[in-house]
Amino acid sequence: MGVTCVSQMPVAEGKSVQQTVELLTRKLEMLGAEKQGTFCVDCETYHTAASTLGSQGQAGKLMYVMHNSEYPLSCFALFENGPCLVADTNFDVLMVKLKGFFQSAKASKIETRGTRYQYCDFLVKVGTVTMGPSARGISVEVEYGPCVVASDCWSLLLEFLQSFLGSHTPGAPAVFGNRHDAIYSPADTMVQYMELFNKIRKQQQVPVAGIR
Amino acid sequence: MVPGIVFRSVLDHSLESLIHRLRGLCDNMEPETFLDHEMVFLLKGQQASPFVLRARRSMDRAGAPWHLRYLGQPEMGDKNRHALVRNCVDIATSENLTDFLMEMGFRMDHEFVARGHLFRKGIMKIVVYKIFRILTPGNTDNTEALSLSYLVELSVVAPAGQDVVSDDMRNFAEQLKPLVHLEKIDPKRLM
Numbered sequence: 001m002g003v004t005c006v007s008q009m010p011v012a013e014g015k016s017v018q019q020t021v022e023l024l025t026r027k028l029e030m031l032g033a034e035k036q037g038t039f040c041v042d043c044e045t046y047h048t049a050a051s052t053l054g055s056q057g058q059a060g061k062l063m064y065v066m067h068n069s070e071y072p073l074s075c076f077a078l079f080e081n082g083p084c085l086v087a088d089t090n091f092d093v094l095m096v097k098l099k100g101f102f103q104s105a106k107a108s109k110i111e112t113r114g115t116r117y118q119y120c121d122f123l124v125k126v127g128t129v130t131m132g133p134s135a136r137g138i139s140v141e142v143e144y145g146p147c148v149v150a151s152d153c154w155s156l157l158l159e160f161l162q163s164f165l166g167s168h169t170p171g172a173p174a175v176f177g178n179r180h181d182a183i184y185s186p187a188d189t190m191v192q193y194m195e196l197f198n199k200i201r202k203q204q205q206v207p208v209a210g211i212r
Numbered sequence: 213m214v215p216g217i218v219f220r221s222v223l224d225h226s227l228e229s230l231i232h233r234l235r236g237l238c239d240n241m242e243p244e245t246f247l248d249h250e251m252v253f254l255l256k257g258q259q260a261s262p263f264v265l266r267a268r269r270s271m272d273r274a275g276a277p278w279h280l281r282y283l284g285q286p287e288m289g290d291k292n293r294h295a296l297v298r299n300c301v302d303i304a305t306s307e308n309l310t311d312f313l314m315e316m317g318f319r320m321d322h323e324f325v326a327r328g329h330l331f332r333k334g335i336m337k338i339v340v341y342k343i344f345r346i347l348t349p350g351n352t353d354n355t356e357a358l359s360l361s362y363l364v365e366l367s368v369v370a371p372a373g374q375d376v377v378s379d380d381m382r383n384f385a386e387q388l389k390p391l392v393h394l395e396k397i398d399p400k401r402l403m
């Protein structure tokens with residue numbers, strides 16, 4: 001996969017999540033982007049069961065198990081500031097076997113679903129982030145396919161993001177930070193989604209864009 | 213997925229005869245050898261027995277995914293069944309598996325190197341391999357053979373409930389006599 005930037009789009013003043021998504025997708029269509037199916041990224045949270053904590057002598061950790069429809073045969077498991085494991089979908093079966101040691105925080109399952117747009121070498125995915133029945137925010141993922149080194153194409157990605165996100169264009173993702181010349185991988189995208197989902201979980205309500 | 217497994221061993225000097233017979237009996241394919249490094253990880257909780265996971269990587273095939281395997285307790289079902297049956301989950305993973313398992317709280321219990329030959333007959337897998345003890349933890353170049361024999365393992369991974377598989381295994385095992393007598397292991401004897 002190419003270098004990817006995942007960010008959150010605040011909801012437009014006086015509009016709902018769905019209306020803001022529609023505004024954004026209309027802008028993309030006016031730019032000339034073509035709809036190409038749908039996408040979904042989901043995330044379940046597991047925490048170490050109390051029974052395991054005592055013998056380990058360490059604070060409970062949160063483990064995130066994520067799926068991305070772009071990689072239907074894979075499952076991503078990660079710890080915050082820790083390693084990200086890429087495995088096949090049997091990892092979900094293993095988590096069922098491990099339920100005595102890792103418990104799923106059911107209520108915190110979060111996902112983003114929406115449409116994929118192809119615009120030349122860019123793949124844009126605008127999704128509605130939901131937790132249970134409620135829409136909690138908007139995710140925007142932009143991938144620049146031809147390049148796998150972040151430092152080589154960040155300026156180009158930024159320019160493209162500005163063309164349709166305007167003042168809501170994000171800064172460089174933290175995953176790009178220390179590893180300028182490293183090859184970008186799907187695990188880096190999942191880390192960005194994990195950070196986005198955590199940020200959205202902490203937000204009390206849907207953030208609204210300020211009046212300028 | 214539930215593997216049926218039978219085990220036995222054959223002394224080093226009988227290896228060539230066994231390989232020769234297996235090449236005749238098994239599917240026609242290029243003989244496949246392997247050199248794998250396996251690490252066994254345990255997660256201790258308040259349950260009586262720790263959770264065991266096996267992480268295996270190929271030492272001679274660069275770029276191959278790591279293999280994570282969970283094997284459940286042997287099913288104490290039908291005593292007439294000819295093979296040991298256990299629940300199993302196989303997962304292919306990226307290379308940072310050991311770091312990830314440590315982060316989950318697993319600790320390595322032991323490790324070893326296995327070198328041998330792999331054959332197939334339909335869905336049956338026959339592996340003839342030697343186990344090597346790793347003398348310095350983490351250093352797979354410094355090993356010594358655990359015994360003077362090769363382990364012979366006949367296994368099948370099949371969906372749960374397919375008992376007819378163990379009959380096929382017994383029939384195949386018959387054809388390897390008298391070179392090797394493959395039998396079901398009594399798990400209690402291993403404890």
